[in-house]
Amino acid sequence: MNIAIILAAGKGTRMDNKGDKILLSLMERPVITYTLEAFEKNPDIDRIVVVANKANEKEVKALIKKEKFTKVEKIVQGGRERQDSVHNGLKAINGKKEDIVVIHNAANPLVSQQTISETITTAKKYGAAVAALPAEDTIKEVENNTVVKTLQREKLWRMQTPQAIRFGIAKEAFEKAYKERYYSTDDVALVERLGKEVRIVPSNKENIKLTTKEDMALAQLFKTSTKVGIGQDSHRFTDKKKPLILGGLVIPNEKGLEADSDGDVLLHALFNALSQAIGEKSLGHYATPMFRNGVTDSKEYLKIALEKIKDHRINNIGFMIEAKRPKIDDYADKMKESISQIMGVHPRQIGITATSGEGLSEFGKGKGIQAFAVVTLVPK
Secondary structure (H helix, E strand, O other): OEEEEEEEOOOOHHHOOOOOHHHOEEOOEEHHHHHHHHHHOOOOOOEEEEEEOOOOHHHHHHHHHHHOOOOEEEEEEOOOOHHHHHHHHHHOOOOOOOOEEEEEEOOOOOOOHHHHHHHHHHHHHHOEEEEEEEOOOOOEEEEOOEEEEEOOHHHOEEEEEEEEEEHHHHHHHHHHHHHOOOOOOOHHHHHHOOOOOOEEEEOOOOOOOOOOHHHHHHHHHHHHOOEEEEEEEEEEEOOOOOOEEEOOEEEOOOOOEOOOOOOOHHHHHHHHHHHHHOOOOOHHHHHHHHHHOOOOOHHHHHHHHHHHOOOEEEEEEEEEEEOOOOOHHHOHHHHHHHHHHHHOOOHHHEEEEEEOHHHOOOOOOOOEEEEEEEEEEEEO
């Protein structure tokens, strides 16, 4: 079982605002609702414990009821320090040693589903995991305004939440810390003190902690920004007996395309466009091992990309095809219908155009097909 502890007991003094920062409005909804929603809809999360403070407990409880967050089973009060609040959350959990506790700041409302799930998976395997981003700036150790040492940037990561720990390890780590009167602002630091392994999970860049007014403005930008991705794929025709498949549609009376998979250049280009839009890897990274396991249907490859973009909504998809044959306009509407069913969008959100390029390329000469795809994504 995986139990999330959402920390909502901080005062947010650096926000320079009279209200509690987790209750501030972000796109007309309180910040904490985005955080709880991310964990509520994540299939890997079974239960949620919210740690609140005396001042916000009543309002947090009302929001949970209003938003119908069914996974929230308890609201407990926080302590003097962050570590105390986490400990109160742990004590409220009747967990087993192998259960995973996922600790996350309510002030990090833009955590992705992928970050949550990968942190849990890694903690199950290694015992503890933390979402983090690599340091982008050179970091120096300074004393009395004088540089003491330049640290190796390649080895430095910025810790975030979620931080996932096996319940048995977390309990041991916190008990040891209190016994030795040790405090840390980082949960997995207590695990490190046990001499146990802590693994890094690359976080999504939008997963910022809202600490200042500038952070709120940045979060607003993330919530409204559109992402664009461009993908390309091409294959030559084969002499083997193989159907031609474009956009999941079988094109009759045409040669198929030379490829380990079904050779669907439209879906391959679309995968690359989706993946590029969110900064992920290209099709081959995922498709090659799947092919080795006998998976040749490009629709199965595309499911990976759809899983990775589930924090976003597809705004539109555009294809540009270069080929001498088949005549794309004869099949464009049927291809749109096929792709719309695969992607869960309306056919009107899909555009397909084609050219022979006056025979200036190998594709225009009829030796294969090249496809380009463009997608726009907006945050959900």
